[in-house]
């Protein structure tokens with residue numbers, strides 16, 4: 001069997017499998033991630049937990065290309081992401097939310113979500129070439145004629161995405177994004193990632209700073225997404241253990257840049273190393289909410 005056919009069959013079995021192999025990243029003398037190896041099959045919802053400084057956010061930075069590994073490989077399906085710049089990785093179907101919410105000053109809620117569609121605007125798809133992000137964003141926002149029809153399509157998609165959040169975002173679509181509450185900014189952040197219709201969605205502490213009601217609502221939304229989009233792979237950094245238990249089929253526990261445990265939530269949370277060293281502490285400091 002030819003190598004190309006073998007690769008094509010592997011990609012078919014795991015259409016969007018995310019594979020990290022021996023991924024190491026140092027910052028000066030500090031090893032932020034140390035030979036991290038794991039595979040997330042297409043469609044899985046994986047939670048990454050661990051204490052502050054364990055290397056969780058660095059993993060997200062590495063997968064999205066904002067930080068380059070010193071060693072190791074990162075693949076998504078048939079694509080080698082290891083040396084690609086962020087815009088290429090994004091064009092291959094990877095989207096992320098940030099730990100702290102970021103809004104563009106002066107944009108409405110709807111416009112802020114439309115920014116998330118910019119990858120699809122030119123050429124209508126995941127083109128394997130670098131884009132001028134500013135030009136794309138400007139064309140979305142100012143409706144250059146060549147893009148008008150496509151813009152309408154993307155607006156429909158942006159509206160549908162806002163409506164996923166019930167009455168939290170849709171009634172506020174024309175309000176300035178900066179006027180949103182903190183929880184709504186976090187929702188907007190996720191909407192912006194989702195509207196790009198990614199194959200891999202990386203959520204960095206999506207419920208951080210949310211109260212118990214808001215946390216439960218967002219967890220239900222993520223559960224719904226996972227059910228509605230079986231091909232979508234979700235990797236979620238999450239401190240709140242009840243959210244991890246509700247959503248994740250698998251948990252990776254990081255410590256000092258290394259994978260300490262890779263197991264089901266039940267197994268991971270029962271692991272004495274995890275309970276005493278990490279989750280016991282996380283449970284008391286983060287888990288209420």
Ligand SMILES: Nc1ncnc2c1ncn2[C@@H]1O[C@H](COP(=O)(O)OP(=O)(O)OP(=O)(O)O)[C@@H](O)[C@H]1O
Nearest residue numbers: 027030031032050051052053054055056057058059
């Ligand atoms: N750009 C950087 N320059 C220098 N050190 C960095 C950089 N990014 C991360 N680090 C360090 O790498 C280590 C891992 O950080 P990282 O943010 O990945 O941890 P984390 O598990 O996400 O923690 P938290 O839960 O606090 O967000 C930390 O010691 C951090 O200070």
